[in-house]
Amino acid sequence: MKTTLTVNGQLRHLDADPRTTLLDALRNHLNLTGSKKGCDHGQCGACTVIVNGRRINSCLSLACMHDSDEVVTIEGIGTPEHLSALQQAFVSHDGFQCGFCTPGQICSATAMLDEVEAGWPSHVSADVTAKQDLTVEEISERMSGNLCRCSAYPNIVDAIMDVAGSAKR
Amino acid sequence: MTLHLKMDDRDDRYRLDDMVQGLVGTPTDRPEGKLKVSGKASYAMDVLPDDVCHGVLVRATITHGKLRDLDTEAVRALPGIRTVITGKRMLRNPAQGMAGKAPVQGSDDIAYFGQPVALVVADTLEQARHGALALRLTLEAKGDAVVNPHDPDASVEMPKKEQVLIGDLDEAMKKAAFSVDQHYTTPGHSSAAMEPHASVAHWHGDSVTLRGSYQMLAYNKAELADALGISEKNVRILAPYVGGGFGAKLGISPEAVAAALASKELGVPVAVSMTRQQVFETTMRRSETNQRIRLAADENGLLTGIGHEALVSNLPGEDFSEPVTQATPFLYRGENREIVHKIARIHRTCAGSVRAPGEAVGLTVLEIAMDELAEKAGIDPVELRKKNIPDQDPTDQIPFSSHALAEALDEGARRFGWDKRNPKPRSTRDGEWFVGMGMASAVRVNMLIESKARVTLSADGRAMIETDMTDIGTGTYAILGQIAGEMLGLPMEDVETRLGDTEFPPASGSGGSFGAASNGTAVLLGCEEIRRQLCKKLNCEDADMTLKGGYAIVGNKRIALRDVLDGDTLVGEGHVQPGKAEKKVRQATYGSYFAEVGVNSVTGETRLRRMLGVFAAGRILNAKTARSQCLGGMTFGIGMALTEELIHDRRDGHMVNHDFAEYHLPVNADVPQIEVVLLEERDEWANPLQAKGIGELGICGAAGSIVNAIYNACGVRVRQLPATLDKVIDGLDEAT
Ligand code: FES
Ligand code: FES
Secondary structure: OEEEEEEOOEEEEEEOOOOOEHHHHHHHHOOOOOOOOOOOOOOOOOOEEEEOOEEEEHHHOEHHHHOOOEEEOHHHHOOOOOOOHHHHHHHHOOOOOOOOOHHHHHHHHHHHHHHHHOOOOOOOOOOOOOOOOOOHHHHHHHOOOOOOOOOOHHHHHHHHHHHOOOOOO | OEEEEEEOOOOOOOHHHHOOOOOOEOOOOOOOHHHHHOOOOOOOOOOOOOOOEEEEEEEOOOOOEEEEEEOHHHHHOOOOEEEEEOOOOOEOOOOOOOOOOOOOEOOOEEOOOOOEEEEEEEOOHHHHHHHHHHOOEEEEEOOOOOOOOOOOOOEEEOOHHHOEEEOOHHHHHHHOOEEEEEEEEEOEEEOOOOOOOEEEEEEEOOEEEEEEOOOOHHHHHHHHHHHHOOOHHHEEEEOOOOOOOOOOOOOOOHHHHHHHHHHHHHOOOEEEEOOHHHHHHHOOEEOOEEEEEEEEEOOOOOEEEEEEEEEEEEOOOOOOOOOOOOOHHHHOOOOEEEEEEEEEEOOOOOEOOOOOOOHHHHHHHHHHHHHHHHHHHOOOHHHHHHHOOOOOOOOOOOOEOOOOHHHHHHHHHHHHOHHHOOOOOOOOEEOOEEEEEEEEEEEEEOOOOOEEEEEEEOOOOOEEEEOOOOOOOOOHHHHHHHHHHHHHOOOHHHEEEEOOEOOOOOOOOOOOOOHHHHHHHHHHHHHHHHHHHHHHHHOOOHHHEEEEOOEEEEOOEEEEHHHHHOOOOEEEEEEEEEOOHHHHOEOEEEEEEEEEEEEEOOOOOEEEEEEEEEEEOEOOOEHHHHHHHHHHHHHHHHHHHHOOOEOEOOOOOOEOOOOOOOOOOOOHHHOOOOEEEEOOOOOOOOOOOOEOOOOOHHHOOHHHHHHHHHHHHHOOOOOEOOOOHHHHHHHHHHHO
C-alpha cells in the first residue's frame, strides 16, 4: 500500500503490506532502527515517536494510517555528533543502562515538555487549570508510559529536570 | 604474549594505586552513551541484511504430551511463506547459564505450555506472523501433568549436597528466649529485559554467524554449535549491544537455533525475534519459592540457631534450582543451623537465573523474619543485625575477605534518619496514609570466572581492547576503557573497547555480578604485559616508569608513547582463572537498605516514599555506572515487594500474565529518587583490582526493607509477596 510520510523533515515514500505498523515501517522499510520494539502491544513505550507534534506508540498504529503525517524519530532529534540538550543530559546523568528503552524515553520526554508548556495537566497535578511546575512527581507521572527495566528512572528524571525550563532541549 | 594469573592467594600489589591517569573510580560517562541516546547503538535486530527473511515461533498449547502433526502444507500455500521449521534440533527451553552445551532438544515432546515447536519463515514479518497464527498443530495431551509445586503427585528431590545440619536447631528453638517460626512465599519473576530475545542467523558455507541478544558469548557459541551438531569453529556470535539480560540471556535460546536452521535451509539470512509473550513463556522464569524460617535467639538477641527451608521448582531434567539459602550459612551467627533445599519437578516454563538467583528471594525473606525477631525481642532492627554479625564464616569456619555490613548499617541509619522511626506500628499518620520505615541487610556472594582479553597498543599511541565480553547495560565499555587508560596512562578517548564478538578472546560473559571484576582483571593483566614490553624498550623497571596522558616518564625524561613505540605495535593478552583464594576466605558484598512507605488506610495501597541503599563492593571502578547498577537492583526489589508476580493457571500451568499489561514492572512513578551510597572498600582476595560485583547486590534483600516498612506503617505483616493492596487491606482491620 502506497503511503507518503515526512520523516525527520524528509519526504519518504513507502509501499508496504497494509498490516505493517508504523514501527515496522520505520525499522524495516525506512532503515530507521533507532525506534525499538519492546512489546509490540503499546505496553512499554520503547517505540515512542512524535507524530504531528504528539508522542505516540508507533507499534500501535499502522503505517498506512499516517499518509501525509509528519513523523519525528530519535534520529531526527539529534545525532552522536550533534546531540540535543536532552540527549546530552541523558548521557551526563546516566539516564540509561542497556539503552534499549532510551530512544523512546527521549522522544517521549521531548514531546512531554511541549505538553507541559501547552498547559496540559496530569494525574498528579493539584490544580488542573493552573500552569504546571515541572516537579519530580510531575515528570515521573508523565514519563510512566515508558518502561525501563534497567531502571534509570531517577536519572531520567534528573536529566529531564536539567533541561526543563531552558529554551534549548 | 599472555600474562596469566590463577587467583590462589590475595593480591596485595594494588597495581591500580600505583597509576596516575586518574580514571578508575571516577564517574566517567559511558563511551557508547552518545550512540545509545541517538538510536545508533545496534542491537540484535537493528542491522538486517537486505535479503533477510523473517521467522515467527509457534508455541504448543498443551502442558505435557506430544506434537503429532503440523499442517505445514496449508501454511506454505499462504503468500510469502518460505518454510516451516520443526523437529529434533529445536530447543525445548534456553540453556542454563554457563551450560556450554545444548539444552533438551526436540519439538515432539512437549514439557510445558508455551514450548516453541515450530518456526514459520516468510519474506516479510507480516506474512510470517500470519503464517504462525494459521499453523494448525495436532497435539496429544497427557492428562497427568503436575503443574503446582504443592501437588502431592509432584516428585520432589532433595539433593544431598544442598542440605546442611549443624548442631540441634530444635533444641535451640526450645531454649530460645525469643524465636520466630514462619512460612513465607515469593512468586515467580520474569527478567523482562526490554529487548526481547532475538537472533539473526546467516550461513557462509559450513559456518554460521549469529547476531543475537546474549550475555555469555563464549558459552553461547558452544551451546549453539552443540544444538546444530557442528563444530564450535564454525560458529560466530555477535552481540555488541544487548538490551538488558538480568539472567534471561545467559544461555542460547530457542529463537537462535530456529533461525540458524531456517537460514541453513533457505540459504538466506533469517531474523527471529520473540514476541513479548514468548519472552515470558519460553525464556527463564525465577522459580516461585516456599520458605520456612526459624530463628532462635537468647535474651540479648544473639542468634543461637537459624533454620532456612526452601521448596522451589523446575522442569524435569533441568540442573538449575533457585539457590534460595545461598547466603544463610554465613550472614549471621548461630551455632545451630538447618538448611533444607527441595525441588519439585513440575510442568511450567523453565526456571533459571533471574538477577541474583538465591539471595534476591532468600535473603528478602530472611530479612522479614529478622524484623519479626527484632520486634519480639524489643531490639532495634539495625542493632539486632549488628549484634549478629559473625567474626568468621560460621559454617565453613573460614575468615571473611572483607566485611562492611556493620559500616553499611550505621551509615544507612544515620543518613536515613532511622532514629526518627517509632518502633510501634501505626504511630505515624499523614492524612489518610499510614507512614512507616523499614530496613534490611544486603549480601551477595562474590565470584571470579575465567576470562581473557587482548590489549593492543598501536604505533600511534592508542589502545584497543578486544574481548567477547558483553555490555548488557552494566557499563563494561566504560570500566574496561578506564582500567586500560589507567594502566597505560591514556585518556578515555584514546582507548577503544570492542566487545561482543566471539572472534575476540573468550571472556567470563555477563552474569552473576562477576563480569566487571573477571574481565576487568583480564584487561589489567593484558596492560601489565604491555607495560613489561614498554619497560624493555625503555630499559627500565616498571616501578621507575610512569605513564600519563600518552607519555612515559622515566627518571627526568618524558617521552611520547608514540616515540617509545617507534612504529611498533605491542600486544598483551590477559588471562585470569579462579584458584584457591575462594576456598581460603569467604568473599561477599554487603550493604543495607532503608525504606519509607505510605500505606493508604482506605485502599491498602502502598507507595514507596524514600529509599536508600548503602553498598560495599570492593573498589568501585566507575562511580556513575556502579550507582546505576544499584538503582536498577533496588528497583527490581521494589517490583518484588509490591507488584511483580508470575501467575500460572492452576489447571494447566500456563502463564496467565505474560505481558507488561499484566506483569507489573515498576514504572517511573513507582520509583522515588532513590539514594545510593557506595562505601570505600578494597578486597585483595577478590582479584588484582580489589573490586567485587555490584550488579546484583542492590536487589538482595531490598524488598524486605519495603515489606518491613509496611509493617511499621500499618501493622500488617505480609508474608506472601508481593504486598498487593488486597493482602494489606485484609490485615488492616485485624491490626486495629
Ligand atoms: S513496542 Fe510499542 S509500546 Fe512497546
Ligand atoms: S536502559 Fe535498559 S531498559 Fe532502560
